[in-house]
Amino acid sequence: MTITAADWAFDKADSQPFVEQLxxxxxxxxxxGRWKPGExxxxxxxxxxxxxxxxFTVADAYERLVAAGLVVSRQGSGVYVARSPQTRRLVLEVDASASAMAQEVALLRLxxxxxRFRYKPGSGCLPADWLGDQDIRSALRELARQPAPLTEYGSAQGHPALRSQLALRLDQHNIQAEPSQILMTASASHGVDLVLRALVRPGDRVLVDDPGFYNFLAALRLAGAVPVPVPRRLEGPDLAVLRQALAEHQPVLYITNSVLSNPVGTSVGRGRAYKVLSLLAEHRCWLLEDDIYADFDPQQSLRYTSLAGFERTLYLGSLSKTLSADFRVGFIAGxxxxxxxxTDIKLISGMSTSPSVENVVYRLLTGGRYRRHLEQLRRRLDEVRNPVLERFESLGFGIGHRPAGGFICWLRLPDGIGAGRLSRYAAEQDLLLAPGGHFSRQPDADSHMRINIAQCQHEEVWCRLELALEQAAQSAAS
Structure with a gap:
């Protein structure tokens, strides 16, 4: 049986493109089931x-239907409804609990x-409407107009002009690096993985801040390393614990956010930095300085690399937080x-990074609007930071440190309420929280949580948080 043209609904007055209507x-x-298999x-x-x-419109529609598995094309015969068309609901995600790494990446998956979540005050990214994508779309159009092909590998170390631009930006932090000393990565996380592959062997000890970024712990487990937590204080790592850990464990590497650290929002002080570098040098321990929040820093804080150079120090940067979580670009300087x-490890494990993505990022950095974009982000964050933190305080939360910049803060929960319990009740309200247990192994970790002030701008966030607090308090009391 043949399906006739009369069987097709089609409206030229509809704003939807013709091919999509078909x-x-x-x-x-x-x-x-109105069109049967084999028709x-x-x-x-x-x-x-x-x-x-x-x-061309009809041919395009048929090609899309073939690609979707709904119809089959038989050369010389025609196009037929597939015998087993893909009309069932597909299972798109595996059961995360089946992974041995499920606990380490639980928050990242959420x-x-x-x-799943409508509101995400536990997220580590700015809201999409804060970043905007018009400049990205414009840069993509510019890229599409260039005669260079979009089908080739990039250079081994990454886009040369972008590396030159990043070298200029590092100079603003008193870090001297030639473009040849910069390696482009797919993200900051990709950079961490490359460094661990180069420096760490199974069983090696690696120092991490506590509280610290949860994905460092996941990356260390993947590498077979043993994390050694060092308490993070206002000025940097606890020197007494650091000294003892270096002597006792002989770690090969220390991974840290030097500026606006995640999740506590502190930056290392000059005096503390000199002492940390002296201790690391004494024990020949490498330092990986993760500075992904550099562009949010209003004080131009000190960097370890500006003091130590690159002898046993690596500097890690990223543009994902200020530009786009989709156009992910990171880099390592060393x-x-x-x-x-x-570079060799990058080529072996994943070939080159995307030259097109790096080209877009280069255009964004050099297009004249990035500086104004950063100023707008900083100003907006400065405007909302204190009102958000004061509102948390009104709900009984404690604030140990008010960051000078950025959007991440570390809060102590009201007495008697655990972050894990609160996050479960919040999830029932489509509200994502980030319990302290993901960031810290300290005994009081569950009494803390990380929040993103930029993600707390909807009144509905506060209504749902108050309800979750009330439920958590009742549950704790029962």
């Missing part, structure tokens, strides 16, 4: 003539769930020998 109608007809669709020419659209080794 695909939508066919998908519905097959899914509802033949009209020829491209016949359908095009009868509904008065171009043959943050990246685009459908001494020439280490960059050469990291």
């Amino acid at each position: 695909v939508r109608h066919a998908t519905q007809a097959i899914g509802e 033949r669709l009209p020829s491209i020419r016949a359908l095009a003539e009868q509904i008065a659209v171009s043959r 943050v990246m769930d685009t459908e 001494n020439p020998a280490m960059i050469a080794e990291l």
